[in-house]
Amino acid sequence: xxxxxxxxxxxxxxxxxxxxxxxxxxxxxxxxxxxxxxxxxxxxxxxxxxxxxxxxxxxxxxxxxxxxxxxxxxxxxxxxxxxxxxxxxxxxxxxxxxxxxxxxxxxxxxxxxxxxxxxxxxxxxxxxxxxxxxxxxxxxxxxxxxxxxxxxxxxxxxxxxxxxxxxxxxxxxxxxxxxxxxxxxxxxxxxxxxxxxxxxxxxxxxxxxxxxxxxxxxxxxxxxxxxxxxxxxxxxxxxxxx
Numbered sequence: 001x002x003x004x005x006x007x008x009x010x011x012x013x014x015x016x017x018x019x020x021x022x023x024x025x026x027x028x029x030x031x032x033x034x035x036x037x038x039x040x041x042x043x044x045x046x047x048x049x050x051x052x053x054x055x056x057x058x059x060x061x062x063x064x065x066x067x068x069x070x071x072x073x074x075x076x077x078x079x080x081x082x083x084x085x086x087x088x089x090x091x092x093x094x095x096x097x098x099x100x101x102x103x104x105x106x107x108x109x110x111x112x113x114x115x116x117x118x119x120x121x122x123x124x125x126x127x128x129x130x131x132x133x134x135x136x137x138x139x140x141x142x143x144x145x146x147x148x149x150x151x152x153x154x155x156x157x158x159x160x161x162x163x164x165x166x167x168x169x170x171x172x173x174x175x176x177x178x179x180x181x182x183x184x185x186x187x188x189x190x191x192x193x194x195x196x197x198x199x200x201x202x203x204x205x206x207x208x209x210x211x212x213x214x215x216x217x218x219x220x221x222x223x224x225x226x227x228x229x230x231x232x233x234x235x236x237x238x239x240x241x242x
Contacts (some may be wrong), residue, residue, distance in 0.1 A: 002029040002030045002031055002032070003029065003030050003065075003066075004027055004028065004029055004030070004063075004066075005028050005029060005030045005032070005064070005065055005156065005157060005189045006026070006027065006028040006051070006062070006063070006064055006065075006157065006189075006191075007025075007026070007027045007028075007061075007062075007063040008023050008025065008026040008027070008051075008060065008061070008062050008063075009023075009024070009025050009060060009061045009063075010023075010024065010025075010059065010060040010061060011023040011026075011050070011057050011059075011060030011061075011062070012057060012058045012059050012060055013043075013046055013047075013050050013055060013057045013058060014058045015046070015055075019058075019213065020043055020046055020213050021043035021046045021047055021050070021210075021213050021214075021215075022213060022214045022215070023047065023060070023214075023215045024215065026208065026215060028157075028189060028191065029189075030187075030189050031187040031188070031189055032189055032190075032205055032206065033183050033184075033188075033189075033190040033192060033203060033204045033205050033206075034190065034191050034192065034204055034205070034206050034207075034208065035192045035193075035194060035199075035200035035201075035203060035204030035206070035207045035208070036048075036191060036192070036193050036194075036207075036208055036209075036210060036215075037193075037194055037195060037196075037197060037200050037207060037208075037209055037210070038195065038209055038210035038211055039195055039211075040195060042210045042211055042212060042213055043210050043213040043214075044161075044193045044195075045161055045162075045193060047210065047215075048083070048159050048161050048191065048193055051081075051157075051159060051191065052078065052081060052083050052159055053069065053074050053077055053078060064077070064080070064156075064157070065080075065156060079106070079153075080155065080156045080157065081155050081156060081157040081158070081159060082149075082150035082151070082153055082155035082158050082159065083150070083159045083161070084143075084146050084150050084158070084159070084160050084161065084163050085146070085161050085162075085163075086162040086163065086165045086166050087166055088134075088139075088142035088143050088145060088146040089146070090134035090137075090142060090146065091134060092133070092134060092135060093133065093134065094130065094131050094132065094133055094134070095121070095126060095129045095130050095131070095132050095133075095134065095137070095145050096117060096121070096130040096131060098145055098149055099117045099120060099145065099148045099149045099152055100113050100114075100117045100152075101149070102149060102152065102153050103116060103117070103152060103153070106153075116152050117148075117152055119152075120148040120151050120152045121148055123148075123151075123182060124144045124145075124147055124148045124151075124178065124182075125144065125178065126141060126144045126145060126148065129141060129145075138171075139166055139167055139168075139171065140167050140168075140171035140172075140174070140175060143164075143166075143167065143175060144175065146163075147163070147179070151182070151186065151188070155188065156189065157189050157190075157191070158183075158188050158189065158190040158191070159190075159191050159193075160190060160191070160192045160193060161193045162193055162194055162195070163175075163179075163192075164176060164194070164196070164199060165194075165195075176199060176202060176203065179203065180202055180203050183203070
């Protein structure tokens with residue numbers, strides 16, 4: 001069995017003095033793709049922001065690759081992870097410069113940066129857009145740039161927050177297919193937030209469910225394999241079958 005990348009225990013997050021997320025226990029193995037599904041407003045993004053150390057929990061433990069997440073500074077921790085949001089946040093410069101920027105912050109030379117950037121632009125099908133400015137991109141192109149910018153850093157943990165939610169159906173399908181190949185090939189440990197059960201089934205090896213701010217035990221591979229469970233019926237009742 002692969003080593004654990006992430007282990008969360010007894011996590012409670014408050015916002016505005018109110019508990020908005022409770023996680024009894026959640027673990028993630030290295031190289032695993034985990035989908036976290038649930039309707040809007042139930043705490044999915046709160047979980048991701050907490051794991052990225054952009055929100056501080058009221059209490060609980062987060063262990064990352066064998067040590068407490070709080071054992072290192074926020075900056076050191078965040079350099080080991082990558083976060084991709086629903087709407088691309090790109091700098092007003094070229095596609096190439098957007099993808100190269102994180103490597104420059106890490107002190108890599110131009111000679112080391114160029115092959116890495118070009119390789120990921122190629123894998124995501126946007127090498128031909130390398131010199132195009134970010135403001136001239138379509139939504140799907142912008143999201144591919146965001147993914148290339150994250151993947152070029154070779155993160156120990158990739159956090160995806162509804163990365164297909166703002167895309168039209170054909171663009172979403174193509175990007176989902178491409179990412180479904182890239183993540184296993186690169187063995188990138190990933191947490192994927194979505195409210196789309198079909199996306200979760202296609203991209204993830206395991207699914208957990210958040211309902212009413214609480215991570216539900218038992219949201220596992222039964223959903224992918226089609227076994228009828230009480231949780232399965234509850235999930236399909238909320239999301240429907242698409």
